[in-house]
């Protein structure tokens with residue numbers, strides 16, 4: 001989550017692991033950035049989200065895998081996704097729950113829809 005003091009936060013995150021849940025993550029992100037994100041508005045916050053998605057794309061495209069960088073970029077994308085959800089009152093646990101019993105469409109684990117359905121049909125995950 002590279003808001004204002006980008007570098008220092010990314011560095012201080014390190015690779016320390018703590019047990020977390022999507023719900024507690026969303027809550028911490030909201031407590032940490034919610035006021036700023038709401039003041040910025042949905043449009044500006046969505047722009048930041050897409051910026052972070054672009055950074056993740058660049059990290060994934062690297063020829064040599066930089067695991068630390070990938071951890072940072074995945075975290076940033078998740079943080080911005082959660083802040084967007086909070087902005088419109090969506091609980092990410094609820095959003096994730098749709099996938100916890102298998103494919104929302106065919107209900108199978110693994111998904112049995114097939115590539116054609118998944119990528120070309122109308123709303124594949126509706």
Ligand SMILES: [Zn+2]
Nearest residue numbers: 103106111113
């Ligand atoms: Zn499926």
